[in-house]
Amino acid sequence: MMNTIPLSDDELVAQFRNGNLKAGSALYSRYKNAIFSFCLRMLEDTELSKDATQETFLKMMTKIQMLHNGMVFKSWLFSVARNEVLMIVRRKKIIPMERFDEDESAFDSDSPLHTAIHSEMKEKIQQSILRLKPAYREAYMLREIEGLSYEEIAQATESTVSAVKSKLFKSRAALNEMLAPFM
Amino acid sequence: MNCQTSKEYISQFLDNELSQNFLQPLFLHLGECDECRNFFVQVKSIHDSVKKLSYLPVPESLDQKFSVLGLVKKNEPLMNRKLTVSVPSAIYSLCALVVITLFMYSVGSYQEKSMASQYRQTINAVRETPSGFTRRD
Numbered sequence: 001m002m003n004t005i006p007l008s009d010d011e012l013v014a015q016f017r018n019g020n021l022k023a024g025s026a027l028y029s030r031y032k033n034a035i036f037s038f039c040l041r042m043l044e045d046t047e048l049s050k051d052a053t054q055e056t057f058l059k060m061m062t063k064i065q066m067l068h069n070g071m072v073f074k075s076w077l078f079s080v081a082r083n084e085v086l087m088i089v090r091r092k093k094i095i096p097m098e099r100f101d102e103d104e105s106a107f108d109s110d111s112p113l114h115t116a117i118h119s120e121m122k123e124k125i126q127q128s129i130l131r132l133k134p135a136y137r138e139a140y141m142l143r144e145i146e147g148l149s150y151e152e153i154a155q156a157t158e159s160t161v162s163a164v165k166s167k168l169f170k171s172r173a174a175l176n177e178m179l180a181p182f183m
Numbered sequence: 184m185n186c187q188t189s190k191e192y193i194s195q196f197l198d199n200e201l202s203q204n205f206l207q208p209l210f211l212h213l214g215e216c217d218e219c220r221n222f223f224v225q226v227k228s229i230h231d232s233v234k235k236l237s238y239l240p241v242p243e244s245l246d247q248k249f250s251v252l253g254l255v256k257k258n259e260p261l262m263n264r265k266l267t268v269s270v271p272s273a274i275y276s277l278c279a280l281v282v283i284t285l286f287m288y289s290v291g292s293y294q295e296k297s298m299a300s301q302y303r304q305t306i307n308a309v310r311e312t313p314s315g316f317t318r319r320d
Contacts, residue, residue: 033238
């Protein structure tokens with residue numbers, strides 16, 4: 001029986017840059033749900049998240065030639081998605097921009113969408129993640145759900161490794177505070 | 184080691200990013216601090232649960248858009264797609280069919296007329312040719 005080893009991002013990017021649309025298709029299939037989930041968890045709106053996801057992959061198609069190191073494709077793609085999210089936020093003014101800034105507290109105590117208490121722990125965790133401020137939420141999701149390294153998160157969020165460490169620690173402490181009563 | 188530093192190290196430990204040099208001091212501290220030990224257990228539990236959170240699937244309409252651009256294999260989403268025909272598209276299709284039929288009919292009848300006229304001219308030419316001689320142009 002033959003085992004097929006999936007091509008790495010680096011290999012797919014190289015093929016896609018040479019005009020192989022199948023390689024682009026494989027990259028799209030590999031990351032479409034991850035990018036859409038990231039956008040949805042940042043924007044909390046399905047239609048806007050679809051727009052952000054669409055723009056992200058259109059940029060992938062048009063700007064792939066500018067990506068010279070395929071090894072960083074994942075963090076590059078998430079940085080494109082993050083920029084799309086920020087552009088939508090600015091354009092639609094759906095979340096006050098200061099919520100994207102960092103401050104001492106990592107979560108919003110008055111987030112209107114997430115006050116209801118759900119019975120399932122998974123749901124509680126989802127809701128608690130949404131209560132994290134965007135700057136913390138994006139770092140936390142990129143680490144816990146996408147498995148990006150500190151270095152990659154720093155690249156994707158135009159930040160530094162020490163800032164990433166700090167955001168992750170504060171996010172975990174905030175989640176622990178929110179979820180402790182249910183544990 | 185104080186509790187603040189210990190909690191920061193716990194966060195890095197969960198990410199496999201804590202330097203080996205800090206492992207022993209961290210676990211020594213955890214051995215003697217209930218608060219940090221509880222923090223470790225709870226944060227680890229949340230960390231394990233979050234790992235199990237699934238992706239939210241991208242809407243099919245987005246796949247359809249990218250299939251136009253060649254980024255989605257054309258037979259892939261079609262497998263799950265329902266065949267639906269909207270009323271306006273059915274009316275447009277019917278109108279297009281009628282227009283094409285009329286066009287084909289008019290082209291056919293024109294060709295028929297032109298062939299008939301050529302045929303008549305040939306017959307007349309043959310008729311005008313004196314019998315016993317072959318007409319030469």
